[in-house]
Amino acid sequence: MPKVETFNRQQVLHNATEVFHKKGYNGTSMQDLVDATSLNRSSIYNSFGSKLGIFMDVLSYYHATYKRQIGKKVVSSHNASDTLNGIFDIYINDILNDNDEKGCLILNSKSEMTNQDLTIKAFIEENQEQTLALLEDIVYNGQMEKIFNKNQTPAQYALYLFTGIQGFRMTGILNKNQDDLKNLAQTIIKVLY
Template identity: 50%
Template sequence: MPKVETFDKELVISQVTNVFHDKGFNATSMQDIVDATGLNRSSIYNSFGSKHALFLQCLQAYQNKYNSLFSVELLKAANPLEAINFIFDLYLKEILKSNKDKGCMIVNCTSEMAYHDNAITTFLENNKNKMVGMLEDLVNKGQEDGYINTEKTFEDYALYLFSAIQGFRMTGILVSDRDKLKNIIHTTLQTLT
């Protein structure tokens, strides 16, 4: 008779996400995961498969968290430019939560593992495509409504914003001064107006 799981999988994913976010995939050992969760190795392997499979589940949970936060913030926006500002402000709040920001787990994963692993690369490319697609929709609507200039195509601006967001998250690891970070946001958005 198979054993019944007696732990909260979502809690374990959250605990392990914190470990991967702190250390990255390569520096995280199975012992780190055991220590963080209190589970034995066989429970982890039986429930989640390999460390790699668990990492992918953690990336997906991290992405889902931000997708939910974006959905809430975007509903508050009066116009597309304000929605883009809300996205940056969401990341600003995350950076300022701690004086030792770890950056974005997905951005960190991109620098650590992009094009070293097919499954990870596919996840990262899909994440980029979703984010750029959302930004394209916002910029396109903003250009139609006159909030965003038409000096560049909405596709060009969306890719620029995607790059700016990634850079903003990396900068936030080393810069925690709210005024300096707000100035980065202002300068980035000024390009669109």
């Protein structure tokens, strides 16, 4: 009979996210996870299987947080332009509130771990495909609304935006000037007009 978890899984994932986000995968020890989650090692292994297991759950938890925020923005926007501006506003807000200069956990994991672990690489690739599909839909809608130009296909613009967002997130680790970030976001987006 499987053991029943007697802890708040969301809180544990939140606390583990903070540790992995600050130290990276390789820099985080099992003792760090024990300290952050208040679980003993056997509880972590029983519930998550391994350090990699809890890290994969952390990546999913982190991704789901952004997916909810962006989903709300997509639903509440009046048009594709509003949607893109809203997505960049989410990232700007995150950057301005990132006092520890941690950056984006998924982007950090992409540079740290995709060439080291196939499970993490598969997650990062899936995340990238989902993000590209979302951006392609936004661009397509903007082109149909005659807000965005048709100089490139939606897929080409989606890849451009995805690349721009990654660079934007990296820039935001060290540059917390709100005006600079807003100008940079507008520079990235204006190619579509």
